[in-house]
Amino acid sequence: MKILAIIGTPTRQAGYTTQTVDALARSLRARGQVEIESIYLEDMPLARCQGFLTCVKHGEHKCPVGPQMAPILAAMRAADGVIFASPVHCFNVSTLMKNFIDLLVYQMHRPEFFGKKALVVTSAAGAGHKAVLKYLRKTVAIWGFEVVGQLGTHAGLFGAEKYQARLQQATDKVADRFLHALARTRLPEPGIAELINFRVWRSVVKRTAEASPYDWAHWQKAGWLEQDYYYPAKPGFLPSAAAGAVEKIIERTIRTAGVSPLT
Numbered sequence: 001m002k003i004l005a006i007i008g009t010p011t012r013q014a015g016y017t018t019q020t021v022d023a024l025a026r027s028l029r030a031r032g033q034v035e036i037e038s039i040y041l042e043d044m045p046l047a048r049c050q051g052f053l054t055c056v057k058h059g060e061h062k063c064p065v066g067p068q069m070a071p072i073l074a075a076m077r078a079a080d081g082v083i084f085a086s087p088v089h090c091f092n093v094s095t096l097m098k099n100f101i102d103l104l105v106y107q108m109h110r111p112e113f114f115g116k117k118a119l120v121v122t123s124a125a126g127a128g129h130k131a132v133l134k135y136l137r138k139t140v141a142i143w144g145f146e147v148v149g150q151l152g153t154h155a156g157l158f159g160a161e162k163y164q165a166r167l168q169q170a171t172d173k174v175a176d177r178f179l180h181a182l183a184r185t186r187l188p189e190p191g192i193a194e195l196i197n198f199r200v201w202r203s204v205v206k207r208t209a210e211a212s213p214y215d216w217a218h219w220q221k222a223g224w225l226e227q228d229y230y231y232p233a234k235p236g237f238l239p240s241a242a243a244g245a246v247e248k249i250i251e252r253t254i255r256t257a258g259v260s261p262l263t
Contacts, residue, residue: 001033001179002080003028003036003079004037004078005021006072006082006083006084007021007038007040008093008097009096010094015087016155017121017123019123019158023171024121024175027168027175031176037075041096044072045068046068046100047068049065049105055103055106056215057212057213057214080117080182081118081119081178082113082117083120084120085121085122093136110215111143111144116144116146117147117178118140118141119151120140120149120151122151122152123153125154125155125156132152133150136150137150141194146187146188148181149174190239192239195239195240195242198229198230203250207254228240
């Protein structure tokens with residue numbers, strides 16, 4: 001199995017985020033034949049996202065940073081599972097990880113990583129784990145990943161023998177869950193949150209068909225404009241009904257310009 005770790009710490013191998021990924025890698029290797037590759041965003045020549053949404057409107061191949069992102073995307077597509085790791089900086093991901101996420105904004109409109117499993121990892125000197133782990137989970141799930149686990153470590157305790165013992169237990173637990181998920185090929189049935197997310201993006205694509213022709217063409221070719229979800233699924237009646245109700249509310253709000261500025 002191929003596992004890719006995308007690490008967003010500016011301190012590369014010396015960082016506690018990397019040490020957390022290394023601890024997890026040891027637990028993974030102890031349990032099976034796995035090939036683990038690490039990409040340090042600090043080493044990648046990624047220009048800063050300008051927020052023009054060219055990738056959304058006209059295709060990611062039109063983005064000037066596309067060639068710089070190509071090797072990372074190729075590695076993500078080749079991997080069976082991906083670990084997304086970032087230190088907690090001011091209660092958020094690092095600037096490296098945030099820029100990487102911004103450059104993949106089109107994946108929120110045109111997700112492609114269905115069938116891929118993911119783990120999210122953080123390391124913090126203090127607080128902020130829950131918010132950053134939640135943000136990472138939500139982001140990569142929208143890209144299509146099935147997020148099957150998370151791990152957050154406390155940098156200030158890393159050298160303590162007692163903490164290392166607890167870390168070993170945690171990495172073993174997460175590794176077991178990750179490998180079990182990697183062995184499963186069946187796509188998960190979408191829950192109500194996933195169905196609502198799909199309906200929201202479908203409403204966005206319909207509304208912006210003229211401004212974002214590439215988005216519209218992609219959805220039309222994939223058949224997503226007529227489907228209940230990105231891939232064949234059998235969601236229950238209640239989740240489907242709830243997602244449909246949210247979609248109607250969104251469409252009506254857009255049609256009547258019912259959104260007010262936040263004050």
